[in-house]
Amino acid sequence: MSVTISVICFKSKTLANGEHPLMLRITQDRKRVMKSLGISVNPKHWDFIKGEPKPKCPNRELIQSIILKVKSEYQTKIIEKISKEEEFTATSLLSENKSNIKAQTVEEFYLSLIEDLKQKGRIGNSYAYLNSYNTLRNFNKGEKLNYTFSHIDVPFCKKFEDWMRRKGNKDTTLSYQFRTLRATYNKAIEAKIVAREKNPFIEYKLSHFNTKTIKRALSKNDILKIINADCTNQGKLRQLTHDLFSFSYLCGGISFVDIANLTRQNIVEDRLIYQRQKTHGNINLLLSKEASTIIAKYSTYQQEAEYLFPILHCKRHITPMQKSNRVHKICHQVNTELRAFAQELGITAEVTTYVARHSFATILKKSGVNIGIISQALGHQDIKTTQIYLSKFDNEQVDDAMKNLL
Known part of the structure; x- marks a missing residue:
């Protein structure tokens, strides 16, 4: 049984870029079958006599390595078949190797x-x-x-x-x-x-890599400065910024993307029930009066857009890409407004929507809440993730603890 393996530049087919595809050709008893390698070459860069790219061919080494890999795999396959005295044809060799031969850059x-x-x-x-x-x-x-x-x-x-x-x-x-x-x-x-x-x-x-970052949590005093600020006579963006930051802090540090995707269906008997966009973990929290008041403020928008907050709209943001682009856009606007808002309140720390999440976890920890409860409220799959959120204990706390030694 005579079997030969070669790679040819298939001149009978010209691609849109003017190049010809490279094809693996298996010849058995004068019968030929071919399979594309998924790469092409300009005919002026191909040596048709030697059946290989010319010395000045762009990506010559890459093409040669792909050719060598494919030919080697099929030659090994043929040797294995012959040694085991298994029947095969050129066509069966190609079909058997469809899932194994993948030449990709x-x-x-x-x-x-x-x-x-x-x-x-x-x-x-x-x-x-x-x-x-x-x-x-x-x-x-x-x-x-x-x-x-x-x-x-x-x-x-x-x-x-x-x-x-x-x-x-x-x-x-x-x-x-x-x-x-x-x-x-x-x-x-x-x-x-x-x-x-x-x-x-x-x-x-x-x-x-040293991936330890400066903790982004605010003190409880700074958090209350933001929440208690009166933005009634401010612009719509400032009011929305204040409401979203406050809502995040009051509702277990809910992330911006999760807030954006909330609808009336996520409120069941005065509880906020939703699935996290990032981890798909389920969250079930009691809505405080303050959080419920913030939601009620946007009741008119909810009837029109189906979402709790004026970020997404059911008729304008339909595809995943549209939703993602919209969330990123509004989040950027809110974060820009938050920085200005914080400066006006005399808060020196960098403040973003994510700070509300870190602050929620840190303030609860300092209040003596069990880390497991904090982890569940945040929707973390692992307590180790929660620990990353939480800063080290203050020096004063360590000093007080040391007093108990004697």
Whole structure:
């Protein structure tokens, strides 16, 4: 049984970019079957006699590595079949390997992953991977990521880290970028784009980044300054800013995106019941009179838009992308207004909508509330996550504790 494997530049088909696709060709007893490799090349850069890219072909090394990988896998498959005396045809070889042969560049995998997340409505996640992709593109001097995942090794990671540090990025940003890159690499391994043993993060550990951040909680006194402020004669944005921050603090530190998605259906017998957008954990809290008063203020809007607060509208924000863009836009406006509001009240700390969540947790802790209860109210899946929210005990508390030694 005579079987030959080759890769050809298929001149019979011309793509929109003027290039021809590269095809794997398996010939058995003069019968040929072909399969696209998912890459193409300009005919002027292809040596049709040798069946390989010319020396000056762009991405020559990448193309050669893909060709070598595909040919090697099929040759191994044929040897295994012959050694086991198994029957096979050129067509059966291709069908058996459809799930195993995946020649993709980092560029292609990232863009496919981002689009897939968007289609599934996971807009927040898609933005995280898009940010990672754009950062890698900048690191690559604006060029496409036309290399395979095996190119991302430990030296690559170290150079990437050095580049980001020269740009002035802190460890928290570096950790975020590398965690996203690591997640992408793991997804590529699962998709059989790259071998598991190639994973650089087995050696390149992210634990060396210092991700400790300054705690963002306000004192109870500063919180009350915001909540008790009279914004009746202020503009609509200032009133909304005051109401959203106060509502977040009063309702278990509910996040901005969760507030935006609340409807009348989330209020059951004076309780706020909802599922977190981020973790999908279920929250069930008693609504205080103050929180109920804030909700009642927007009753007219609720009848028209179906949402509790004037952020989303049922007739204007329908798709996940529309909702995500709207939430980001209003959150930015509210945070800008919050900073000005805090300055007017004499609060020196940086104040954003997220500060209400941290403050809720910290103030309860200082009041002696069990961390497990705080964790449940925040909707955390793990108490360790709650501990990250909570600052260390004040020096005065430690000093008082030391008095009990004798």
